[in-house]
Amino acid sequence: MLRIRNDFPVLHQLVNGHPLNYLDSGATSQNPISVMEAEQEYYEQRNAAVHRGAHTLAFAATEVFEAARATVATFVGAPENSIVWTSNATEGVNLVSYSFSNASLGLGAPASARFRLGAGDEIVVTEMEHHSNLIPWQQLALRTGATLRFIPVLDDGTLDLAAAAQIVNPRTRLLAVTHASNVVGTINPIAELVQLAHAVDALVFLDACQSVPHLAIDLTALDVDFAVFSGHKMLGPTGIGVLYGKAELLADMPPFLTGGSMITTVDMQTAEFLAPPQRFEAGTQRISQALALASAVDYLDHTGMGRIRAREAELGRRLVEGVTSIPGVRLLGPGVGVERIGLAAVDVAGVHAHDVGQFLDEAGIAVRVGHHCAQPLHRRLGVTASTRASTYLYTTDDEVDQFLAVLAEVAPFFGVSR
Amino acid sequence: MTSSAMQQLYQQIILDHAKSAHGAVPELPTLDAGSVSAAGLRQAQSHQVNTTCGDEVTVRVGLTGAGTDAEIDEFAWRGAGCSISMASASVLNDTVRGTSVAESEAMLNLFREMLRSRGTIEPDEEVLGDAAAFAGVSKYPARVKCAMLPWVAFEAALLQLR
Numbered sequence: 140m141l142r143i144r145n146d147f148p149v150l151h152q153l154v155n156g157h158p159l160n161y162l163d164s165g166a167t168s169q170n171p172i173s174v175m176e177a178e179q180e181y182y183e184q185r186n187a188a189v190h191r192g193a194h195t196l197a198f199a200a201t202e203v204f205e206a207a208r209a210t211v212a213t214f215v216g217a218p219e220n221s222i223v224w225t226s227n228a229t230e231g232v233n234l235v236s237y238s239f240s241n242a243s244l245g246l247g248a249p250a251s252a253r254f255r256l257g258a259g260d261e262i263v264v265t266e267m268e269h270h271s272n273l274i275p276w277q278q279l280a281l282r283t284g285a286t287l288r289f290i291p292v293l294d295d296g297t298l299d300l301a302a303a304a305q306i307v308n309p310r311t312r313l314l315a316v317t318h319a320s321n322v323v324g325t326i327n328p329i330a331e332l333v334q335l336a337h338a339v340d341a342l343v344f345l346d347a348c349q350s351v352p353h354l355a356i357d358l359t360a361l362d363v364d365f366a367v368f369s370g371h372k373m374l375g376p377t378g379i380g381v382l383y384g385k386a387e388l389l390a391d392m393p394p395f396l397t398g399g400s401m402i403t404t405v406d407m408q409t410a411e412f413l414a415p416p417q418r419f420e421a422g423t424q425r426i427s428q429a430l431a432l433a434s435a436v437d438y439l440d441h442t443g444m445g446r447i448r449a450r451e452a453e454l455g456r457r458l459v460e461g462v463t464s465i466p467g468v469r470l471l472g473p474g475v476g477v478e479r480i481g482l483a484a485v486d487v488a489g490v491h492a493h494d495v496g497q498f499l500d501e502a503g504i505a506v507r508v509g510h511h512c513a514q515p516l517h518r519r520l521g522v523t524a525s526t527r528a529s530t531y532l533y534t535t536d537d538e539v540d541q542f543l544a545v546l547a548e549v550a551p552f553f554g555v556s557r
Numbered sequence: 558m559t560s561s562a563m564q565q566l567y568q569q570i571i572l573d574h575a576k577s578a579h580g581a582v583p584e585l586p587t588l589d590a591g592s593v594s595a596a597g598l599r600q601a602q603s604h605q606v607n608t609t610c611g612d613e614v615t616v617r618v619g620l621t622g623a624g625t626d627a628e629i630d631e632f633a634w635r636g637a638g639c640s641i642s643m644a645s646a647s648v649l650n651d652t653v654r655g656t657s658v659a660e661s662e663a664m665l666n667l668f669r670e671m672l673r674s675r676g677t678i679e680p681d682e683e684v685l686g687d688a689a690a691f692a693g694v695s696k697y698p699a700r701v702k703c704a705m706l707p708w709v710a711f712e713a714a715l716l717q718l719r
Contacts, residue, residue, distance in 0.1 A: 509610045
């Protein structure tokens with residue numbers, strides 16, 4: 140643990156006179172020195188435009204850029220040509236949603252007709268989605284005339300699978316679902332949902348932002364059709380995300396962003412496009428971020444995803460057991476005994492999340508307060524906002540315990556009587 | 558732990574107002590532009606949301622008379638949010654109800670100036686009353702929006718009646 144802690148310089152500072160207790164990795168994780176060095180080394184040694192130019196440096200940059208793609212692909216059990224770089228996970232969701240819209244307008248090769256949506260078609264999401272895996276689909280429905288439906292969440296913060304079996308039907312064209320909830324920490328039964336969707340020839344789009352950093356994931360084995368995740372939640376820098384798409388699907392999809400670096404032949408009226416992934420990577424790419432993300436993957440691999448998963452399950456259990464033993468604190472989502480990623484969101488009766496966050500911050504504890512970009516889920520659970528503590532491989536037991544101790548002081552300070 | 562910094566931010570006056578807020582009503586249905594109340598007051602209301610935390614406040618005002626001499630004879634608000642924003646709405650109710658538009662705007666300016674001062678302005682309690690308790694908030698830039706939210710709604714409602 141000490142070795143890991145020493146790799147993250149940002150953790151060694153005082154906040155409001157207390158050692159920083161960073162429990163907001165679900166929002167963004169911290170970078171180890173090796174990741175920052177990888178980015179710096181690139182700018183010092185190899186900085187050049189990739190996939191163009193015939194000079195030595197451009198060739199070297201292209202080589203490391205593509206090697207980064209291979210590293211990330213291997214990490215999630217995917218072939219290289221199924222990995223598309225994006226600015227963040229949100230852009231990946233939008234890429235697919237706009238590609239489908241473009242297909243619906245009749246753009247793309249004849250084979251892209253398979254992605255056309257219109258009146259009578261249905262897109263299914265769930266009630267626990269992050270806004271990033273909801274709004275792009277709402278907008279796609281609005282643009283195409285398709286209907287948006289959703290799988291409800293049960294009181295315990297899990298998906299209503301019985302309802303799902305009814306809601307997914309032959310009109311369903313796409314099922315968009317999160318692998319692990321950023322609020323309630325639930326790990327969804329993806330294999331079951333994939334089976335449900337594929338039985339009616341619907342595509343499955345997986346939001347893997349909260350799973351790829353914390354669990355060992357094999358996207359090929361999961362058999363989802365698309366997935367997104369973001370670099371900054373897995374020890375990497377901001378500005379880089381990943382879209383995974385089955386190669387045979389990407390091959391038939393029209394592009395979203397267009398311009399340089401994604402074309403073969405251009406005349407004044409028309410253009411022909413490159414094969415994926417380049418077809419979806421218009422303009423100068425996020426080269427240093429891609430390399431840094433690959434370095435983050437190396438760090439995670441070296442630590443071992445199995446070890447990380449086990450460690451976080453332990454931290455999650457410690458959090459859940461701790462918060463549920465504080466009077467007046469309600470845990471959102473499944474309770475003790477159900478596996479979750481290493482986070483817990485709570486509601487302190489009578490105290491608004493923003494006030495809870497302020498109180499914790501004064502003790503050097505960084506948590507997320509608010510709706511965590513999941514307003515419908517909060518509404519479903521009967522709260523407008525919550526306080527979320529989220530851990531990662533560098534979180535210590537002592538940090539969780541300090542959070543629990545200070546959380547227990549919140550209600551008395553605000554004069555909430557029990 | 559309960560540090561003095563926390564006690565300065567969350568003064569007892571603020572916690573008391575947050576717990577038993579003045580002027581809060583359960584419902585405020587939308588108003589049409591140019592609405593006039595049964596008592597003949599010219600009414601307007603504004604709904605404001607703090608996008609960082611989702612707090613929301615709706616403020617309704619009803620004026621007797623015109624111009625800056627008009628009196629604020631109706632004031633009501635509803636909202637959901639942190640103790641700072643809810644207490645601020647309660648204090649706003651106590652501060653502006655029954656005053657003239659000119660007086661309330663002067664208070665609004667003083668309040669805003671104090672909150673933007675990053676702790677450099679020592680408030681005059683004689684003038685600001687309970688609103689002076691929010692001086693501690695000015696040291697927490699992330700919370701200034703919380704305290705201002707109801708006042709911004711109030712200002713926007715008045716503006717509609719100009």
